[in-house]
Amino acid sequence: MHLLNSESGGAGPQPTALTEASTVPKIFGGQPLPPPSILAEGRLPPPSMDHLDELEAQSIYILREAFARLKKLALLWSLGKDSNVMIWLARKAFFGRVPFPALHVDTGKKFPEMYAFRDRFGKEWELDLKVEPCPPIDAVDPTLPPAARSAARKTEGLKWALTKYGFDGLIAGIRRDEEATRAKERVFSPRGIEGGWDVRDQPPEFWDHFNASPPQGAHLRIHPILHWTEADIWAYTKRENIPIIPLYLSKDGKRYRSLGDQDITNPVASTASSIDEILIELDATKVPERAGRALDHETEDAFERLRVAGYL
Amino acid sequence: MNMILPSSVSATPNGTTRPQVRIVIVGHVDHGKSTLVGRLLHETGSLPEGKLEMLKAVSARRGMPFEWSFLLDALQTERDQGITIDTTQIRFRTRSRDVVLIDAPGHAEFLRNMITGASQADGAVLIIDALEGVRDQTRRHGYLLHLLGIKQVAIVVNKMDRVDFSADRFKAISDEISAHLIGLGVTPSAVIPISARDGDGVAERTPRISWYQGPCVVEALDALEPARPLEQLALRLPVQAIYKFDDRRIVAGRIESGHLSAGDEIVIMPAGKIAKIKTVESWPVTPLHGSHSAGRSVGITLDRELFIERGDVIAHAGATPRDTRRIRARIFWLHDKPLAKGDQVLVRLGTRESRAQVVAIEKAVDPGELSNAETTSIARNHVGEIDLSLAQPVAADPYQDNPRTGRLVIEVNGRIAGGGLVLSVEAGQRAVPIDIVPVESALRPEERSARYRHNGAVIWLTGLPGSGKSTLARALERRLFSRGGSPILLDGDTLRAGLNNDLGFSPQDRSENIRRLAEVATHLARNGHVAIVAAVSPAIADRAAARRIADAAFREIHVAAPAEVCESRDPKGHYAKARAGTLPSFTGITNDYQPPLECELKLDTSTRTVADATDAIERMLAETGVLFDELVDLAANI
Numbered sequence: 029m030h031l032l033n034s035e036s037g038g039a040g041p042q043p044t045a046l047t048e049a050s051t052v053p054k055i056f057g058g059q060p061l062p063p064p065s066i067l068a069e070g071r072l073p074p075p076s077m078d079h080l081d082e083l084e085a086q087s088i089y090i091l092r093e094a095f096a097r098l099k100k101l102a103l104l105w106s107l108g109k110d111s112n113v114m115i116w117l118a119r120k121a122f123f124g125r126v127p128f129p130a131l132h133v134d135t136g137k138k139f140p141e142m143y144a145f146r147d148r149f150g151k152e153w154e155l156d157l158k159v160e161p162c163p164p165i166d167a168v169d170p171t172l173p174p175a176a177r178s179a180a181r182k183t184e185g186l187k188w189a190l191t192k193y194g195f196d197g198l199i200a201g202i203r204r205d206e207e208a209t210r211a212k213e214r215v216f217s218p219r220g221i222e223g224g225w226d227v228r229d230q231p232p233e234f235w236d237h238f239n240a241s242p243p244q245g246a247h248l249r250i251h252p253i254l255h256w257t258e259a260d261i262w263a264y265t266k267r268e269n270i271p272i273i274p275l276y277l278s279k280d281g282k283r284y285r286s287l288g289d290q291d292i293t294n295p296v297a298s299t300a301s302s303i304d305e306i307l308i309e310l311d312a313t314k315v316p317e318r319a320g321r322a323l324d325h326e327t328e329d330a331f332e333r334l335r336v337a338g339y340l
Numbered sequence: 341m342n343m344i345l346p347s348s349v350s351a352t353p354n355g356t357t358r359p360q361v362r363i364v365i366v367g368h369v370d371h372g373k374s375t376l377v378g379r380l381l382h383e384t385g386s387l388p389e390g391k392l393e394m395l396k397a398v399s400a401r402r403g404m405p406f407e408w409s410f411l412l413d414a415l416q417t418e419r420d421q422g423i424t425i426d427t428t429q430i431r432f433r434t435r436s437r438d439v440v441l442i443d444a445p446g447h448a449e450f451l452r453n454m455i456t457g458a459s460q461a462d463g464a465v466l467i468i469d470a471l472e473g474v475r476d477q478t479r480r481h482g483y484l485l486h487l488l489g490i491k492q493v494a495i496v497v498n499k500m501d502r503v504d505f506s507a508d509r510f511k512a513i514s515d516e517i518s519a520h521l522i523g524l525g526v527t528p529s530a531v532i533p534i535s536a537r538d539g540d541g542v543a544e545r546t547p548r549i550s551w552y553q554g555p556c557v558v559e560a561l562d563a564l565e566p567a568r569p570l571e572q573l574a575l576r577l578p579v580q581a582i583y584k585f586d587d588r589r590i591v592a593g594r595i596e597s598g599h600l601s602a603g604d605e606i607v608i609m610p611a612g613k614i615a616k617i618k619t620v621e622s623w624p625v626t627p628l629h630g631s632h633s634a635g636r637s638v639g640i641t642l643d644r645e646l647f648i649e650r651g652d653v654i655a656h657a658g659a660t661p662r663d664t665r666r667i668r669a670r671i672f673w674l675h676d677k678p679l680a681k682g683d684q685v686l687v688r689l690g691t692r693e694s695r696a697q698v699v700a701i702e703k704a705v706d707p708g709e710l711s712n713a714e715t716t717s718i719a720r721n722h723v724g725e726i727d728l729s730l731a732q733p734v735a736a737d738p739y740q741d742n743p744r745t746g747r748l749v750i751e752v753n754g755r756i757a758g759g760g761l762v763l764s765v766e767a768g769q770r771a772v773p774i775d776i777v778p779v780e781s782a783l784r785p786e787e788r789s790a791r792y793r794h795n796g797a798v799i800w801l802t803g804l805p806g807s808g809k810s811t812l813a814r815a816l817e818r819r820l821f822s823r824g825g826s827p828i829l830l831d832g833d834t835l836r837a838g839l840n841n842d843l844g845f846s847p848q849d850r851s852e853n854i855r856r857l858a859e860v861a862t863h864l865a866r867n868g869h870v871a872i873v874a875a876v877s878p879a880i881a882d883r884a885a886a887r888r889i890a891d892a893a894f895r896e897i898h899v900a901a902p903a904e905v906c907e908s909r910d911p912k913g914h915y916a917k918a919r920a921g922t923l924p925s926f927t928g929i930t931n932d933y934q935p936p937l938e939c940e941l942k943l944d945t946s947t948r949t950v951a952d953a954t955d956a957i958e959r960m961l962a963e964t965g966v967l968f969d970e971l972v973d974l975a976a977n978i
Binding site: 081 | 360387388389412425426427428429430431452453455456459460488569571580581583585586588590592593594621622623624626633635636637639650674688691747749751754755756759
């Protein structure tokens with residue numbers, strides 16, 4: 029099912045003359061084989077990378093750095109489109125096998141389609157799946173607004189899982205274009221002992237050199253798709269033929285752009301019933317991606333408070 | 341707070357490609373960076389629905405005039421204080437480009453965040469307040485753009501409304517900043533008068549700046565080019581890891597420059613081992629054919645089993661990086677504690693990390709000041725040139741030859757503390773012949789250090805025969821062993837009995853004797869042991885050669901006792917034989933001993949006890965970073 033057909037071979041045009049020759053044979057994966065005469069010459073001008081290739085290469089680099097420099101990693105699998113792309117990238121980075129657990133911090137309030145997806149692809153992708161529950165709502169900061177408080181259960185669940193397994197690195201699929209405080213994130217983002225994010229004192233990070241030494245008892249968040257956009261995720265999902273949860277596609281004039289807990293996530297009006305149509309819709313829309321996430325809109329700083337406390 | 345725009349960048353559904361260019365806005369605090377970003381989004385029709393109204397409401401709630409900067413200053417503390425603390429990114433489109441705008445803080449306190457943002461940019465816009473003119477952060481940011489390797493810079497003179505759109509004022513600022521940047525080797529692509537608040541010069545030239553003929557900001561952004569992968573340069577593939585998930589042994593890394601294909605003959609640096617690329621592995625399709633170029637994250641297998649590890653660099657034969665333990669770099673410093681000569685740091689170069697010592701500092705200045713008064717250490721937010729002595733050899737290129745592999749970062753206590761460009765590389769003294777394949781230890785030096793609580797070192801005891809070198813060496817050996825260390829005694833006479841039994845006492849043979857001692861000792865030191873060498877080693881030149889071999893691990897101790905005291909001790913009976921004429925070329929008699937002019941420690945053994953002298957050596961070793969007590973100190977060094 030991961031076979032690419034020739035139409036999905038690239039979101040942008042393949043730049044070199046090689047691909048324009050219609051007689052060029054395609055191999056599994058959509059990458060054209062150069063004609064034998066060119067192969068024989070050895071050093072041909074190399075094909076440049078398109079936008080998705082660049083995003084992919086950078087994400088793979090980040091994942092490999094995390095795996096090389098941290099001792100006990102886990103990948104946070106929220107079952108959404110972003111973390112599915114992330115798992116795909118991890119399989120590319122490590123040649124088919126994700127060499128660390130996929131952790132699903134389960135609020136117990138996801139859509140049935142999400143659970144079905146988890147159970148199926150957790151097996152098909154041969155993930156070391158760990159499902160961890162969240163505490164009841166009573167255990168969560170009562171001063172938060174209702175939806176944020178509900179979402180904060182996930183933060184608590186995450187803390188439990190961290191204590192239980194002793195992970196020193198959590199790979200999370202957040203993106204800069206989703207939300208303003210996430211735009212300020214580092215790729216390797218240190219968290220305090222309590223899991224908190226010190227936004228006032230983020231370490232410098234440049235030239236793909238990452239701070240990977242969390243203090244004893246603290247952990248790092250690693251963000252391999254921080255530089256992707258919502259449209260990039262969809263274009264890549266299409267190109268690579270990555271399975272998705274059908275809730276993202278329009279049904280009765282509505283679809284989910286972002287999937288969270290059932291009680292605090294709303295669909296948006298949309299007629300996009302395929303990934304192609306989603307991409308066209310995104311090209312024109314001025315509605316933010318998380319418009320359907322209630323917790324983002326309660327107060328000016330509700331989301332920042334959640335994130336400082338350790339929310340994704 | 342959803343504000344960042346959905347932007348399809350190059351991944352448009354119809355398959356068209358628009359260049360994506362990343363642009364950082366830098367400049368002095370309060371000169372209007374965030375306002376310019378807000379205005380650009382507004383002028384290009386990129387604001388999400390309801391955003392403008394929301395910003396007006398947020399401003400009103402705080403009793404402040406409307407602030408564009410609220411768009412980007414997402415953190416509560418940023419809005420409360422009206423300053424940008426951390427860098428952020430936002431996307432919009434111009435006529436021909438998808439632009440990722442990076443807003444960087446202008447406050448000196450947050451320079452690390454400015455660097456974090458600017459390091460990701462292809463080009464930069466440097467903004468200057470027309471009223472205030474060029475300020476210290478303007479100069480500092482200009483200098484850092486140069487150090488970050490950003491060559492495309494457009495200058496924007498903002499708040500022209502505050503100077504009545506004066507062409508003269510504009511020209512004065514334009515001349516000053518252009519001269520400053522050109523002095524750094526950066527030529528501004530445009531200097532543009534604007535009012536970000538009112539919109540003049542942002543998307544169009546308004547009548548108020550009718551005297552200005554150049555491009556507006558949007559046009560200038562359209563002219564900036566995305567950085568290209570370095571496909572034309574020589575192959576550099578820094579090794580990230582070796583994976584053995586199945587029967588394949590895959591060497592993984594990202595091609596930083598050049599390209600590779602299966603069948604290529606490669607050299608693994610710094611050791612200089614050669615191999616051929618057997619396959620280029622991938623998933624779900626494998627193996628891949630054809631050429632793979634700069635920017636790709638790849639995995640390769642080799643045609644032979646070699647010891648290869650993270651940090652090695654794969655290159656093509658004939659175009660390899662240099663193998664070195666000495667690097668000169670021009671760096672910026674971000675740590676609270678100034679960087680000083682003698683400091684032990686961790687250097688990251690590509691995927692290699694190595695402990696290093698700062699052996700020289702030059703041209704340390706505050707790039708924000710005009711005076712350029714030099715200092716001997718590099719303070720926070722200052723820049724300078726440093727010489728680094730690395731604990732292990734690395735493969736490195738000068739920045740001029742390769743911008744990707746010619747830069748490094750410096751870590752202190754596990755946190756990035758600075759970074760900069762490799763100016764020059766002192767190539768290793770001897771290139772290892774290609775058919776010699778040294779086998780590395782299975783243990784890393786840090787593993788041994790953690791157990792022994794010392795770093796590898798060469799303790800070189802020099803002095804007249806009978807001065808007490810062997811006695812002290814044995815006492816030191818016992819002392820270090822008692823505290824759990826791994827000392828190894830290399831006595832000059834003992835080695836002459838075996839390894840060096842082909843050597844006599846001519847000056848040439850003595851030099852060779854010292855060289856072999858130094859090589860053996862250095863090998864032990866690199867593997868974490870403390871090699872204690874007791875050797876007369878009378879010639880300053882020979883000891884200097886030994887220091888070059890052992891480099892930063894070398895600790896020279898002059899065991900000094902008056903000649904008559906030495907002769908009266910005569911533990912080996914050499915003085916007596918020499919006096920009797922049966923031992924020619926004996927240093928104690930021929931007076932050819934050259935005492936060190938400079939050394940780490942001088943001990944007069946005629947006036948102190950063995951225990952006392954051993955204490956002194958132990959203190960020196962602790963002070964110079966060989967011995968440590970706390971494991972946390974080790975953590976800071978590795």
